[in-house]
Amino acid sequence: MFQDLDATLRAMLGDAAAPGELRDADVSFDVPDKDFNPTRTTVDLFLFEIRENRALRDDAPLRDRVDGGYLLRPAPVRIACTYLATAWSPGAGAVRTDEEHRVLGALLPWLHAHPRIDDRFLRGGLQDPPQVYPLPAEVEPMREGMGQFWTALGIAPRPALPFTVTIGMRAFEQEDQFPAVQAIQAEGVLADRPVLAGRVLNSELAPVPAALVALVGTDREATADRAGRFSFPDVDFGAYVLSVRVADRPEVRASVSYGPDSQVHNVVLPAQ
Missing domain, CATH: 2.60.40.1120 (Carboxypeptidase-like, regulatory domain)
Incomplete structure (x- = not known):
């Protein structure tokens, strides 16, 4: 499921309507640690937090009409997936800084332009079977304590954009079938x-x-x-x-x- 979300975001950044800086950049999902050294301009989306979005929790079961009756199944668990988006340039000095800032400057409005991930970008298990709920997305404020995060990765702090997408995930397969009311x-x-x-x-x-x-x-x-x-x-x-x-x-x-x-x-x- 998470790899399907990765593929979905890759499709969104490579869309024909996306800014050229994003279309021309590679997209990576690797850990941006001291060993991360891309040879091309790259947008790195590191999935660093997964949690249930309890504000969107819905305990009401889903009802589907099947074979003259009804099928009840639990609503999907709403899972918030937060990526840390960073830009990387193979250049040096001011050239590297300028290119990374241009990529981030193109990335921020493109993410803001998608408060809901468009269905045409969905890939894999997010596309089939279709998601029950739309996939909300938002750029979040930077978390406190990120200095420790970069220290743990062994590199100097970098400008970054926390970006969260909430997907629906079945917690378990449980279905109950009932006859239709006659x-x-x-x-x-x-x-x-x-x-x-x-x-x-x-x-x-x-x-x-x-x-x-x-x-x-x-x-x-x-x-x-x-x-x-x-x-x-x-x-x-x-x-x-x-x-x-x-x-x-x-x-x-x-x-x-x-x-x-x-x-x-x-x-x-x-x-x-």
């Missing part, structure tokens, strides 16, 4: 005459008539009608356990919390 049935209740009610349904959500429903711990029982409906009037609000018995099937129990705004409690029997 019908919607509203169950009416009355606030001034509450009733603990519901329906007994099989695993395909078809009604189960004649099921015997009981309130565990009481002597209250009800038999489901042809639509699978049952009801218990004159029951105090509170927590209950419904016991459902159907011929030739094991007993099924369901815990319910009965209240003014939670009067209907359906019981779905497991597949046999």
Whole structure:
């Protein structure tokens, strides 16, 4: 994934609309340490930080329509990839400084011109499958403590541009498939005459008539009608356990919390 982002940025810097200083320069992703000594004018994009962009986190699952149903999968994790962009010239003295500054001067507005990475630049796994979200990009302020960074690399500090692109990455492969909704049935209740009610349904959500429903711990029982409906009037609000018995099937129990705004409690029997 990160190598695909490298290839994407290389394509963006080599675009026909990019400044000539960028099109003519090599693009490297090597560590800019004391052993880095390019023989041609080079833009080096060193990936020095990878972190989750929590400000863009979305915990809502993605929904895709497939085979008459729906496929739910986790939203991609938003990963912020920060590059340190530097310019390198094989010249010496003032010639080198002038060329490096010209390249950086061309790079900065070109990066600012792309607050979102254009789809035409995307490469590899960033292109196929397509990214769920656009790829935001921004030039960031220089971090504190960069002097120690250059010291660790064994070279003198250089002018640099921190540049961050946020990509979407699947954390793991987990998909759940559900059938499409075929019908919607509203169950009416009355606030001034509450009733603990519901329906007994099989695993395909078809009604189960004649099921015997009981309130565990009481002597209250009800038999489901042809639509699978049952009801218990004159029951105090509170927590209950419904016991459902159907011929030739094991007993099924369901815990319910009965209240003014939670009067209907359906019981779905497991597949046999």
